[in-house]
Amino acid sequence: xxxxxxxxxxxxxxxxxxxxxxxxxxxxxxxxxxxxxxxxxxxxxxxxxxxxxxxxxxxxxxxxxxxxxxxxxxxxxxxxxxxxxxxxxxxxxxxxxxxxxxxxxxxxxxxxxxxxxxxxxxxxxxxxxxxxxxxxxxxxxxxxxxxxxxxxxxxxxxxxxxxxxxxxxxxxxxxxxxxxxxxxxxxxxxxxxxxxxxxxxx
Amino acid sequence: xxxxxxxxxxxxxxxxxxxxxxxxxxxxxxxxxxxxxxxxxxxxxxxxxxxxxxxxxxxxxxxxxxxxxxxxxxxxxxxxxxxxxxxxxxxxxxxxxxxxxxxxxxxxxxxxxxxxxxxxxxxxxxxxxxxxxxxxxxxxxxxxxx
Numbered sequence: 001x002x003x004x005x006x007x008x009x010x011x012x013x014x015x016x017x018x019x020x021x022x023x024x025x026x027x028x029x030x031x032x033x034x035x036x037x038x039x040x041x042x043x044x045x046x047x048x049x050x051x052x053x054x055x056x057x058x059x060x061x062x063x064x065x066x067x068x069x070x071x072x073x074x075x076x077x078x079x080x081x082x083x084x085x086x087x088x089x090x091x092x093x094x095x096x097x098x099x100x101x102x103x104x105x106x107x108x109x110x111x112x113x114x115x116x117x118x119x120x121x122x123x124x125x126x127x128x129x130x131x132x133x134x135x136x137x138x139x140x141x142x143x144x145x146x147x148x149x150x151x152x153x154x155x156x157x158x159x160x161x162x163x164x165x166x167x168x169x170x171x172x173x174x175x176x177x178x179x180x181x182x183x184x185x186x187x188x189x190x191x192x193x194x195x196x197x198x199x200x201x202x
Numbered sequence: 203x204x205x206x207x208x209x210x211x212x213x214x215x216x217x218x219x220x221x222x223x224x225x226x227x228x229x230x231x232x233x234x235x236x237x238x239x240x241x242x243x244x245x246x247x248x249x250x251x252x253x254x255x256x257x258x259x260x261x262x263x264x265x266x267x268x269x270x271x272x273x274x275x276x277x278x279x280x281x282x283x284x285x286x287x288x289x290x291x292x293x294x295x296x297x298x299x300x301x302x303x304x305x306x307x308x309x310x311x312x313x314x315x316x317x318x319x320x321x322x323x324x325x326x327x328x329x330x331x332x333x334x335x336x337x338x339x340x341x342x343x344x345x346x347x348x
Contacts, residue, residue, distance in 0.1 A: 049235035053227070057243040062334055065250055069341040132315045135232050143237065144319040148296035152281050155326050159278050162333030166271075169340035 005045060012038050023078045029067045036060035046109075050139055213255045220248035228327050232316065238323035242330025249331075250338045258342050267339055270332045277329025284321045296322075 015035045022028050036059030043052035107114040125138055132141045143151050228241030253261035285296040293300035298318025 050237070050240065053235060053240040054243065057240060057247055061247045062243060062250065062338070065254065066337065066341055069338075073341075073344060132313075132319075135316060135319070137232055137234065139235070140232050140237050140319060140323070141315075144322045145296075145298060145315055148285070148298075148318075148322065151322065151326065152278075152285070152296070155278050155281050155329050158333050159274055159329055162274055162336055165337050166340055169344060 008038055008042050008045065012042065023080060024076065025071055025078055026068075026076045029064060029071065032067070033060045033064040036063075209255055213251055217248050217252055220244060220251070224248065228323065229320075231323055232319055238326025239330050241323075242327040243334055245327070245331045246334030246338070249335050253338065253342065258339070262339065265335060267336070270335050270339070273328055273332035274336060275329075277325045277327070277332065280325030280328060281322050282325075284318060284325070288318070 012035065015031055015038060019028055019031045019035065022031065036055055040052045040056040040060065043049070043055060111117075128138050128141045128146075129136075132145065135141055224241045224245035227236035227244060228238065231237035231241065249261055249265055252264065284298075288297045288300050289295055291300040296318070299314045301317045302314030
């Protein structure tokens with residue numbers, strides 16, 4: 001563990017506690033963005049640039065925008081609660097202790113005798129070079145070729161999730177049913193202006 | 203945010219490079235880190251940035267919801283269609299090796315595996331871009347509860 005590891009992990013912990021404690025939702029959304037960027041840096045430290053990419057783009061970029069647009073629809077504050085909830089606190093503490101106890105069995109970071117380094121096949125990386133005719137990125141080879149079925153399923157999951165969001169949230173003035181008359185057009189114009197104003201206020 | 207000239211100019215400068223970077227991540231994913239999902243999200247984030255700065259109307263002129271809606275399904279179709287194509291060429295479903303030597307052998311098309319991965323990643327990228335953009339449209343298009 002060098003200084004950077006400790007600094008990033010400490011900042012992650014501090015940010016997580018802050019998100020849990022803060023009552024201003026707008027600030028909480030900003031802190032989740034910071035948390036995403038910190039975990040992206042942590043993934044870079046762990047030599048997983050693919051995951052880091054995804055975390056930075058999805059976690060810090062798009063989900064922050066989506067949460068901000070949700071806040072624009074709902075409100076910025078959270079209702080203050082006075083009383084301390086005892087039972088949830090105990091549950092969380094016990095679960096946390098169990099999880100930490102579980103990590104005691106895990107191998108150390110970078111240990112060459114990790115099951116992950118021994119189990120599938122030590123020559124797997126070299127084998128993928130031959131199978132893929134020289135494609136150097138093993139991650140892509142695994143995702144798209146060795147586990148092509150999985151990735152097809154994942155893509156279908158993304159499509160299904162998108163369709164579900166659309167079914168819940170969409171307004172029927174755009175998309176396939178655009179022939180609804182002048183009223184809906186005016187609504188969309190006013191809405192664009194309103195969203196612009198909301199952005200300006202921020 | 204149309205009233206802020208700095209934000210407007212900076213985002214206009216940045217958006218082409220974000221799009222370029224998305225294409226780089228998409229088509230260089232076989233060699234470096236990246237791939238369809240990351241590229242799709244980066245591409246969608248460029249569209250979303252445009253929408254945030256210039257308004258929902260402007261971005262919907264660039265990427266009309268009717269088109270994006272169809273692209274959502276088209277990406278999965280490209281992916282599954284690659285599988286069906288390999289079956290048609292006599293292999294198993296998503297068995298990219300049969301793509302070799304069937305297409306454009308004079309043009310140094312790398313290999314069946316490479317071609318298959320390329321097509322599949324394209325499908326993933328299209329679907330992810332479309333879904334992310336569509337979710338943004340769905341959120342931004344709603345007014346405050348009346």
